[in-house]
Structure formats: structure tokens, C-alpha cells
Amino acid sequence: MGKSEAEQYSLSRKLFNKFNPTLLGLGDLRKANKSFEGLAVVFDLQQFTAFCDQRDPHLEVPQYLNVFLNWLFKSIAKESVRAREGDRIILWSTFPFFAKFTGDGVLFLWDARELTPEARGNVVTSLHIVCNDYEKEFLPKIRKRFTKPPPQLRCGIALGQIISMGDGSDYTGLCINIASRLQKLGDGQFSFAFTKKGMDNEEWYNDFRLINVPIRGLSKNEFVYVLKGEFINLSEAEKKKLRPVATSVRKKRKERN
DSSP states (O other): OOOOHHHHHHOOOHHTOOOOGGTTTTTTTTTTEEEEEEEEEEEETHHHHHHHHSSHHHHHHHHHHHHHOOOHHHHHHHHHEEETTTTEEEESOOHHHHHHHHHHHHHEEEGGOOOOOHHHHHHHHHHHHHHHHHIIIIIIHHHSSSOOOOOOOEEEEEEEEEEEETTTTTEHHHHOOOOOOOOHHHHHHHHHESSSSTTTTTTTTTEEEEEEEEEEOOSSSSEEEEEEEHHHHHOHHHHHHOOOOOEEEEEEOOGOO
């Protein structure tokens, strides 16, 4: 005979008591939290949900993520290298101090206190190259191995205050939420976007357009840089709605001329 419903769903008191916030891995939230200026970057895999909704996803999805995550970290590392001097590698900026898989993408955090204005621009430039390389280099190769993999890697970037959780096992902050919303700004019309705040220097960028756009959760519109090519593809009505600002910026590293 099968178990009764009461027996089927029974637990020992010890196991019952294990259902608590420690499952989140956030450490001791009663500790004093640290707040500091950080640069939040959220990568999102377009159509990842559709990719998971296929035959035998338990076979393809983990294998794809293994290949993708290895490629992503290697690509960010490669684009961060400015020079090699003996056993030392000189970077355009610091590496992110925190990374987290979000279910359909990856969150990276940089300590902005360690980034000069030029280094912040170098981070943006490097990540833009990584997103382009996903479509130009990574995607053609993995299409031979996986069925309809995510066709685009999107990216949102925002600067602001970051709050550590417990012992630093996780972080929260408005800039993280903004970065997450920027990677699908305009219902997917823009694939790469970053806020103007703390990131505005005409000597850095070349292919971006500054717009004034509402972001869910914020009471006021935010000035955001988007790819100029994607902005040009919008209808005239959509361009007018976004109230673009007549500012051109150059996306170039001084030393990379």
C-alpha cells in the first residue's frame, strides 16, 4: 500500500527547521552593512526562456551555460588586458569583485571607488566589444552544437550605491535594478545601454546617443546612452518620444588610437 498523504509529506523536526533564510546564502544579515559606490553590469541572454523550452532541456541548457560562462569570463579578461610586462598583466581597469548567475544572465559588480573616469569608460568599451563578439564569433560556433541558442547578448550598466548583504555573500542597490532594466530598454529596442550619471565624458565614446527615458521604478526620467545605430532604426515617432539630447560622444580609449 502507498503512504498516506500525512506520511508522504511528513518531515523530521530537524529537517523542518532547516527551512529558513540560510537557504539564500546571504550570511548574517544582522551585521552592519557596508555601502559604497559601485558599477553594476547585467548581461542578459535574449530568448533564453525559449531556449529552455525545448526537448531535453536538461541536456542542452547546462552544457550551453558551461560553454557560455567560460567564454564570457575569458572574453571580459581578454578585453581588460592593456599590456603584458613579464609575469605582470596591466589592465585597462580593475576586474569585477563579484559575479552572480541570475537565471538568464550574469550580474557583475565593480568597485567604482577604484575606477578613474577613464577606467569606467574602458569597462563600458570592453563590455560593448564582448557583446559584439557574442554575435560575431561565439554564436556561429555554438549554433553547430545547440538548437536555437540565445541570438543576442544584451547589457545594462549603471553607477550608484551598492549595499553588501551580511558577510558580502550578495549585494543589493538601486543601480543593480537599473542595470537589469537597461539591458532590455524600450521593450528590447536597445541591446546595450548605460546611465549618464558618473559615466559622461565626450572623449570615451563614439557610437552612442544620449536619450531621456523613463525607467520602471524611478520617479523621474533618466539620461541614458544607447547605441546610435539602434536609435537610428527607430521610427520618427519613437525617436521623438524618447526626447533625445543633442550630445555626441566618442567611444575611444585614448591609448587605443
